[in-house]
Amino acid sequence: MEQESGDLDSLVRKRLRALRVAQGWSLEELATRAHLSQSSLSRIENGQRRLALDQLVTLARALDTTLDQLVETAADDVVISPMIDGAHGLMRWPVKGDPGISVVRQRMTEPPPDNPSRMRAHPGREWLVVLSGTAVLMLGHRRLRVETNQAAEFPTMIPHAIGAEGGPCEIIGIFDRDARRGHQRDNGGDRDTPGIGD
CATH class of the missing domain: 1.10.260.40 (lambda repressor-like DNA-binding domains)
Incomplete structure (x- = not known):
């Protein structure tokens, strides 16, 4: 000791x-x-x-x-295995961040829903950076293409969804505290990290 x-x-x-x-x-x-x-x-x-x-x-x-x-001492979880969500075509790597911020790396294969009734809205702000491929950000009725090395920031009170276009894409999603809570509520509170493209 x-x-x-x-x-x-x-x-x-x-x-x-x-x-x-x-x-x-x-x-x-x-x-x-x-x-x-x-x-x-x-x-x-x-x-x-x-x-x-x-x-x-x-x-x-x-x-x-x-x-x-x-x-802080060295954590046991230095190497993080992805969490696979086959139902949504996602692979998630949770990344530690500031207590008020959540950072998640995701691999997406499915396009986002284009029907606003299937999108989510909640308090907060989100940011995303596309690491590879092309992501599609749906904000209400707007459809925005976000390509490799591009980023987007948006208020999450607008109904939104994110998915892939033309093949898999990898993104880093950053959520403020309110956005993280909104995603956890939408996911039934069963995850420590929010999902981006659900």
């Missing part, structure tokens, strides 16, 4: 330094942003000073991250 605590302590110190360096900040710059002395920050990074919770919270804010992300 003590070994695990020491490993976490070391990991957090390395993350603090790595995040500071990634921002291009000197010890002095981060210390100023976190309202700490430069020598205190140096001792924290080098393991010469005990990590205190209040300082970690302050440092996390200054580095534009959260305390949870700063102390």
Whole structure:
């Protein structure tokens, strides 16, 4: 148990330094942003000073991250297998994201429904990026082609559906908190991640 605590302590110190360096900040710059002395920050990074919770919270804010992300240990689910939804011609790879945002990679093979009564509408916003192939975004009666390397952003209060055109397409869908909840309700709440083209 003590070994695990020491490993976490070391990991957090390395993350603090790595995040500071990634921002291009000197010890002095981060210390100023976190309202700490430069020598205190140096001792924290080098393991010469005990990590205190209040300082970690302050440092996390200054580095534009959260305390949870700063102390997160490696997850068991580093490699993610796709979830296959044969009924909708979808393959989903859930991707971790900000607590308020969901990111899902999907492979689609079926075209979207063109009947607005078969589309969904709910609060929120969605974004999609087409990785390969051509996607079709139905927004009410509008039919929009989104090709490889193109993106779309839309309010989800408009009845909408997404599918493939002329063969499979792969997309990344990004959902704000409200859009994620809307999709989970539409799916009967049985998934952790929303579906895009249902």
